[in-house]
Structures are given as structure tokens and as C-alpha cells.
Amino acid sequence: MARLLVxxxxxxxxxxxSQELADAGYDVVxxxxxxxxxxxxxAGEFDLVxxxxxxxxxxxxxxxxxxxxxxxxxxVILCTAFSCYKDDFSAWLADGYVxxxxxxxxxxxxxxxxxxxxxx
Amino acid sequence: xxxxxxxxxxxxxxxxxxxxxxxxxELLSAHRRRIVEKCVECPLFTDDLLRFQESGHPxxxxxxxxxxxxxxxxxxxxxLGGFLNSKTREIKFLHELSLVLQTSVDxxxxxxxxxxxxxxxxxxxxxxxxxxxxxxEQQALRGYLGVGPRTMEEAWHIWEDVNQxxxxxxxxxxxxxxxxxxxxxxxxxxxxxxLTVPLSEQQHVFNRALRQRKPILVxxxxxxxxxxxxxxxLLGVDSFLVMPLISRHRxxxxxxxDNCITRKPITNQDLxxxxxxxFPVAFALERASLYERLQVxxxxxxxxxxxxxxxxxxxxxMEKMALVGRITSSIAHSxxxxxxxxxxxxxxxxxxxxxxxxxxxxxxxxxxxxxxxxDVLEEVLTYSESLHPALDAWDINQLVSRVRDELSGLFxxxxxxxxxxxxxxxxKVSIDYRQISYCIKTILTSALGTITGExxxxxxxxxxxxxxxxxxxDNGTPLPPEMVETLTTPFIVxxxxxxxxxxxxxxxxxxxxxxxxxxxxxxxxxxQYIIRLPIKEGx
Numbered sequence: 001m002a003r004l005l006v007x008x009x010x011x012x013x014x015x016x017x018s019q020e021l022a023d024a025g026y027d028v029v030x031x032x033x034x035x036x037x038x039x040x041x042x043a044g045e046f047d048l049v050x051x052x053x054x055x056x057x058x059x060x061x062x063x064x065x066x067x068x069x070x071x072x073x074x075x076v077i078l079c080t081a082f083s084c085y086k087d088d089f090s091a092w093l094a095d096g097y098v099x100x101x102x103x104x105x106x107x108x109x110x111x112x113x114x115x116x117x118x119x120x
Numbered sequence: 121x122x123x124x125x126x127x128x129x130x131x132x133x134x135x136x137x138x139x140x141x142x143x144x145x146e147l148l149s150a151h152r153r154r155i156v157e158k159c160v161e162c163p164l165f166t167d168d169l170l171r172f173q174e175s176g177h178p179x180x181x182x183x184x185x186x187x188x189x190x191x192x193x194x195x196x197x198x199x200l201g202g203f204l205n206s207k208t209r210e211i212k213f214l215h216e217l218s219l220v221l222q223t224s225v226d227x228x229x230x231x232x233x234x235x236x237x238x239x240x241x242x243x244x245x246x247x248x249x250x251x252x253x254x255x256x257e258q259q260a261l262r263g264y265l266g267v268g269p270r271t272m273e274e275a276w277h278i279w280e281d282v283n284q285x286x287x288x289x290x291x292x293x294x295x296x297x298x299x300x301x302x303x304x305x306x307x308x309x310x311x312x313x314x315l316t317v318p319l320s321e322q323q324h325v326f327n328r329a330l331r332q333r334k335p336i337l338v339x340x341x342x343x344x345x346x347x348x349x350x351x352x353x354l355l356g357v358d359s360f361l362v363m364p365l366i367s368r369h370r371x372x373x374x375x376x377x378d379n380c381i382t383r384k385p386i387t388n389q390d391l392x393x394x395x396x397x398x399f400p401v402a403f404a405l406e407r408a409s410l411y412e413r414l415q416v417x418x419x420x421x422x423x424x425x426x427x428x429x430x431x432x433x434x435x436x437x438m439e440k441m442a443l444v445g446r447i448t449s450s451i452a453h454s455x456x457x458x459x460x461x462x463x464x465x466x467x468x469x470x471x472x473x474x475x476x477x478x479x480x481x482x483x484x485x486x487x488x489x490x491x492x493x494x495d496v497l498e499e500v501l502t503y504s505e506s507l508h509p510a511l512d513a514w515d516i517n518q519l520v521s522r523v524r525d526e527l528s529g530l531f532x533x534x535x536x537x538x539x540x541x542x543x544x545x546x547x548k549v550s551i552d553y554r555q556i557s558y559c560i561k562t563i564l565t566s567a568l569g570t571i572t573g574e575x576x577x578x579x580x581x582x583x584x585x586x587x588x589x590x591x592x593x594d595n596g597t598p599l600p601p602e603m604v605e606t607l608t609t610p611f612i613v614x615x616x617x618x619x620x621x622x623x624x625x626x627x628x629x630x631x632x633x634x635x636x637x638x639x640x641x642x643x644x645x646x647x648q649y650i651i652r653l654p655i656k657e658g659x
Contacts, residue, residue, distance in 0.1 A: 010457055100456060
């Protein structure tokens with residue numbers, strides 16, 4: 001079972017993702033801030049990170065850079081309310097980009113695709 | 121000695137002298153004037169003089185000498201008076217002409233006045249005149265206007281009309297400009313076309329006149345070795361005047377005048393009169409053409425000014441729109457998270473609710489409404505972003521392929537295959553990647569909506585004359601023309617968001633990219649969407 005780390009400052013979203021992704025067959029761990037995410041990443045093994053860009057006063061893109069730098073084999077999918085970051089150079093470091101939607105099908109498809117690519 | 125003539129009487133009664141007519145009663149008592157004006161030419165006086173000569177009087181030899189000298193002087197005086205009168209008329213005419221020429225800045229009016237002055241009986245009375253203008257670009261003199269009759273019949277007709285009308289020169293010119301200017305140009309078109317002479321032909325009579333800055337009276341043209349036989353044949357006259365039009369050292373053109381109908385000889389007097397006339401004509405022509413060019417430039421400036429004004433208004437409008445865009449964008453982003461949570465949990469709950477549970481309807485409504493709101497947000501955000509396209513060079517095949525992959529789940533769900541037929545090695549196009557992705561995505565979703573059952577969508581790309589063409593064809597139900605119009609009507613404020621502004625928005629975005637948005641019947645039987653994206657320069 002693939003293990004996912006969901007990073008979002010909104011607790012309701014963390015809850016929704018945990019339920020839906022668990023239903024889709026993933027082991028889901030959540031983090032509400034960049035610091036918490038770093039701690040989780042250091043504490044355990046993950047197959048993929050789902051990362052929000054706006055994290056209260058922190059930037060998800062900074063965390064993305066940090067993950068890529070320290071754990072370059074760790075796939076990251078950016079999941080955000082802003083479609084405009086798609087053109088941002090920093091966002092290009094991510095393996096996937098999904099605009100937040102009440103229908104999580106696109107996110108699930110993206111996770112499946114990225115994990116399949118990783119296992120190849 | 122008795123005399124037959126009344127010259128000896130100081131006072132006369134009316135009827136005494138047969139040479140004093142009505143209105144000349146003053147002469148009855150003006151003895152000296154009567155002798156000089158009437159008696160010296162009276163046959164009775166001549167008889168008296170003969171008889172006086174025969175009388176042997178010592179003065180009888182001298183008297184006739186004095187009388188003959190007096191008659192000679194009188195004749196000279198009369199001729200000088202005639203000359204003076206004609207000169208006065210000429211000065212009056214030139215004054216009237218120069219007044220008109222000085223005050224007019226209308227090229228057609230100047231031409232009409234000049235040509236009327238040459239050909240009218242009240243003017244120089246020539247039968248026919250041609251105006252040639254110097255063409256700076258072509259470095260040639262070109263036939264511009266011809267005035268006058270072409271046949272004897274036409275001549276009589278014109279002259280009869282002119283005699284009856286008793287118009288001033290200016291009125292005649294006005295009538296000419298109003299009724300005849302255009303038709304005269306056409307009437308002499310055959311001759312005017314053949315009157316073109318390059319300025320480099322130094323020996324041509326036209327260029328000689330321009331070079332010498334003096335009119336030339338050509339006589340015996342048919343046998344004159346200095347005159348081009350083709351010109352003589354064209355004009356069909358043995359004598360004509362060539363008058364250069366020069367203003368401040370600039371060659372404006374020249375006028376040819378002749379008496380092609382009456383064949384009346386052209387005199388040096390005619391030449392001298394017209395020489396005085398050509399300078400104001402040249403000056404007026406130059407001023408009128410400069411004014412005409414100035415008017416063109418003013419018109420251009422006016423158009424540019426109004427465009428500039430429109431642009432300024434557009435900029436203000438764009439700035440306002442941009443502000444509205446930023447506000448809506450900020451609101452939309454704030455709404456997206458809660459909306460996603462509401463819709464997301466409703467979907468989650470829906471999975472665990474039985475099919476016949478009444479709560480299922482409520483949850484389905486929440487899911488549907490949340491999705492619709494999300495669509496509205498997407499459109500609002502795309503619209504606000506469409507105000508400022510960020511153009512860059514992109515590979516259209518890669519973009520189309522990526523959008524198709526994004527929608528692959530949706531295609532599978534609707535049992536529709538989406539085939540990409542790209543032309544390889546296409547140049548990059550200058551587009552806003554996100555906006556064009558939105559357009560392709562919207563078109564594909566719209567195409568999908570028209571397909572019932574198993575279907576097929578084909579995306580083709582190819583290069584065509586400075587653009588890359590993208591066509592998306594489906595085999596769904598074709599869109600009726602009125603619906604196509606509605607679908608592409610530009611986004612208006614009264615239109616509700618989330619209720620199909622997708623295609624109008626595509627039209628706005630594509631137009632901002634300089635591409636038309638064409639919707640027509642596809643070869644597959646459904647609808648075909650065509651867009652033409654500009655190739656990035658240097659690609």
C-alpha cells in the first residue's frame with residue numbers, strides 16, 4: 001500500500017483527503033504546516049507528497065524546493081486553489097499539478113500516474 | 121467767298137449740320153471741337169477746301185497740309201485709345217483672375233478658373249487647352265485635363281450658350297467645376313493619356329519651355345523639325361502655345377492652348393498676355409495641391425487622434441477591468457477552498473448512502489451545486505486572466521496532447537475516442553499557454569456534449585501561411601447556425617456565469633491572440649472548430 005503525505009493548512013481539507021485517499025487504497029498521513037511536513041518526512045518513509053502552495057504564512061513552493069533538494073527521488077504533486085502557479089518555474093519542479101476541486105478524481109488519477117511512473 | 125460747309129459759323133441751330141447726331145448737341149456751340157471732330161471729315165468741307173485751293177489765296181497750299189496732318193494725328197490717337205481700352209480690359213480680366221486664384225485653395229476650382237480663363241471669349245479666347253502636371257515620382261509630365269470642344273458642332277453649341285448667359289469669369293468657372301470638370305477629363309482621355317513626356321527628354325518642346333521658363337509659340341508645326349511629329353499629329357493643329365507653369369523654381373506643369381476649331385492664328389500679343397497669366401496659375405496650382413496634401417495629412421492626423429482617444433479609453437477600461445479582475449480573482453480563490461470542502465464531503469457521504477435514501481437527493485444537489493459554483497469560479501478566473509495574456513513561444517502539439525491526456529478520464533467515461541493527428545515539426549506559436557489550454561479544453565468538453573453514444577473527436581494541426589491551424593472535429597449532433605452565433609456571442613455582463621460562457625470566452629481569448637474562432641460543420645458530420653494561432657517570429 002503506497003504511503004502518502006498530504007500537506008494542507010486547512011484541517012477540513014486534510015480530513016477530506018485522508019478519507020477519500022484512504023478509500024482509494026492509500027495509507028494517508030497529514031501535516032498542517034511546512035515544519036510538520038518536514039518532521040513527518042524525517043520520521044517515516046513516504047511514496048508521494050500531496051502539497052498545497054498557500055500554507056498560512058509559508059510557501060508550499062519553498063517546501064517543494066527543500067524536498068527536491070534533500071529527497072530528490074520523492075514525487076510531489078502540487079494541489080492548489082490557484083491555477084496560475086502552473087506557469088511558475090518553481091512549480092515545474094513538481095511531478096504533477098492539480099487545481100483543487102470537490103471532485104477528487106483528477107487528483108486520484110494524477111497520484112496513480114505519478115506512482116506508476118515512479119515504480120517504472 | 122461762299123462756303124457750303126457750316127465750319128465758318130460759331131453757333132449752329134439743330135439741323136444745320138448733317139454730321140451732328142442725337143446726343144452731340146454740345147457741338148452746336150463748341151466751334152473748335154466741331155471743326156476737329158466733324159468738319160475735317162465732312163465732304164462739304166472737302167469741297168470748300170478744293171474751291172479755296174483754286175482761289176489762289178497764299179494760304180491755299182498750306183491749309184490742306186495742316187488738315188492732312190490733323191487727320192493723321194487723329195487716326196493715331198484713335199488707335200492708341202483702342203489699344204488702351206483693350207489693355208484696360210486685359211488688366212481688369214487679369215485682376216479678376218488673380219483675385220480668384222489668390223483666394224482659392226481648392227485644386228479643382230483653380231483648375232476650372234485657369235482653364236475657363238484660357239478658353240472663354242471673355243478671357244484669352246483660345247479654342248482648346250490642355251493641362252499637364254509634373255509627376256515627381258514618375259519624373260514625367262502627364263496629361264491631366266483637357267478643356268474645349270472636339271467638333272465644330274460642339275463648339276457652336278458651347279459658344280452660343282456662353283454668349284447668351286453673360287456670366288462673369290468666376291461664375292463660368294463655378295459652372296464648369298460643377299457640371300463639366302469630370303466629363304471633360306473623360307472626353308479628352310485618349311489625348312491626355314498620350315501626352316505623357318518624360319522630364320529627361322531635354323529637346324521636347326514641353327521641356328524646353330520649362331527649362332527656359334518662357335512660353336513658346338509653335339508655328340508651322342507640321343513642317344517644324346523641332347517639334348515631335350507624334351505630338352503634332354495628336355493635337356492636329358499647325359500652331360499652338362506651350363506655357364510653362366513654374367512656381368518658386370518648381371516645375372508644376374504646363375498648359376497647351378490652340379485654336380483647333382477656328383484655326384485663328386495665334387499672335388505674339390496672345391503669347392504676351394498669357395505669359396502674365398501663367399505665374400499666378402502656377403502659384404495657385406502649387407498652393408492648392410499643397411493644401412490638398414495638407415488636408416490629407418490633417419485627415420490622417422484626425423483619424424490617428426481619434427484612434428488614440430479610443431485607445432486611451434480602452435486603456436482606462438482595461439485598467440478598470442484589471443482591477444475588477446484582481447478583486448474577483450481574490451474573492452474566487454477565497455471561495456474555492458470552502459466550496460471544495462462542501463462538495464468534497466458531500467461526494468464522500470454520497471458513497472455511503474443507500475440508493476433509496478431521501479438524503480441522497482439532498483447530497484446530490486449539494487454536489488451538483490458545488491460543482492456548478494466551481495465551474496463559475498474557473499470561468500471568472502480564466503476571464504480575469506484573459507485580460508492580460510502572457511505571450512510566449514509554445515509547442516502547440518505538446519499543449520494539445522497534454523489537454524487531451526488531462527481529459528482522458530472524461531473521454532473514457534463517455535465512450536468517446538479522441539485522436540490527435542499532428543503535423544510534425546511545427547514552428548512554435550506565440551500564445552498564453554494557460555489560456556489556449558483553456559480554449560482547447562472548453563472546445564473538447566463542448567464537442568463531448570454533442571456526442572450521444574459511441575463517438576470520435578479528431579484533433580488536427582498543420583502549418584498555413586504564418587499561422588498554425590488547429591481543428592477539432594466531432595461526429596456528434598451538428599450545432600444549428602443560430603446556436604453557433606449564440607455560443608460565440610462575446611461575453612456580456614448580463615450573461616450568467618457557469619451557464620455556458622466557455623465558448624464566448626474562447627472567442628475573446630482567441631481574438632486577443634489574433635485568431636478567428638470558426639465553428640462549422642465537420643467532415644465527420646458533426647461540428648468542426650477551427651483556430652489559427654500566430655507563429656512566433658523567428659521560429
